[in-house]
Amino acid sequence: xxxxxxxxxxxxxxxxxxxxxxxxxxxxxxxxxxxxxxxxxxxxxxxxxxxxxxxxxxxxxxxxxxxxxxxxxxxxxxxxxxxxxxxxxxxxxxxxxxxxxxxxxxxxxx
Amino acid sequence: xxxxxxxxxxxxxxxxxxxxxxxxxxxxxxxxxxxxxxxxxxxxxxxxxxxxxxxxxxxxxxxxxxxxxxxxxxxxxxxxxxxxxxxxxxxxxxxxxxxxxxxxxxxxxxxxxxxxxxxx
Numbered sequence: 363x364x365x366x367x368x369x370x371x372x373x374x375x376x377x378x379x380x381x382x383x384x385x386x387x388x389x390x391x392x393x394x395x396x397x398x399x400x401x402x403x404x405x406x407x408x409x410x411x412x413x414x415x416x417x418x419x420x421x422x423x424x425x426x427x428x429x430x431x432x433x434x435x436x437x438x439x440x441x442x443x444x445x446x447x448x449x450x451x452x453x454x455x456x457x458x459x460x461x462x463x464x465x466x467x468x469x470x471x472x
Numbered sequence: 473x474x475x476x477x478x479x480x481x482x483x484x485x486x487x488x489x490x491x492x493x494x495x496x497x498x499x500x501x502x503x504x505x506x507x508x509x510x511x512x513x514x515x516x517x518x519x520x521x522x523x524x525x526x527x528x529x530x531x532x533x534x535x536x537x538x539x540x541x542x543x544x545x546x547x548x549x550x551x552x553x554x555x556x557x558x559x560x561x562x563x564x565x566x567x568x569x570x571x572x573x574x575x576x577x578x579x580x581x582x583x584x585x586x587x588x589x590x591x592x
Contacts, residue, residue: 363534395577395578395579397517397579399517404567404582404583404584404585405509405517405567405579405582406582407577407579407580410575410576410577410580411575411576411577414575416575416577416580446516448516448517450517450519450578450579459531460519460531460533460534461519461522461531461578462519463509463516463517463518463519464516465516466516466517
């Protein structure tokens with residue numbers, strides 16, 4: 363079955379740049395999506411189609427993808443960005459192919 | 473405003489059944505792909521099922537295939553997840569989520585979730 367691999371944790375100081383990676387064999391041909399889940403809250407979409415940002419998401423959030431790796435970048439991380447981040451994708455265009463989440467990355471900002 | 477309200481969770485014994493509901497408001501579920509995602513206590517997100525627009529074709533994760541069924545009732549504007557032969561490992565918060573058309577993005581809107589506990 364298809365898998366997306368993320369580092370379990372990333373730690374940065376406030377104002378630094380945080381980078382969270384997601385690797386998957388199908389990422390060269392399939393989009394990655396990124397979700398933020400703060401403690402006790404429901405997930406929020408922060409990046410779609412590899413690099414596009416919903417209008418309500420701060421500009422410090424950006425995404426990129428190269429080869430089998432997608433990256434979520436938070437430029438100038440803030441305390442409120444501390445959360446779990448999940449990538450999400452599929453390995454086929456078939457409507458019956460499963461979607462998968464990465465295992466999640468806990469971002470600590472301190 | 474898009475609102476999704478899950479219900480139907482609770483405590484059930486192993487081997488039992490539950491039906492989760494997701495009542496939608498602010499839009500018609502007949503025009504959007506809808507999904508179920510779960511999160512076991514202290515664990516990550518897991519995609520469970522999706523139902524597409526038009527032909528209502530359903531897509532189910534291997535971990536629940538043959539036990540869970542997704543459906544929708546457009547007249548009630550409600551999404552369902554029928555869960556049979558439940559196992560301890562099905563214990564999780566179950567979220568209903570709606571895709572967005574413009575911009576195109578899966579899981580753009582989420583409900584608050586309903587907790588399912590499978591235990592004797």
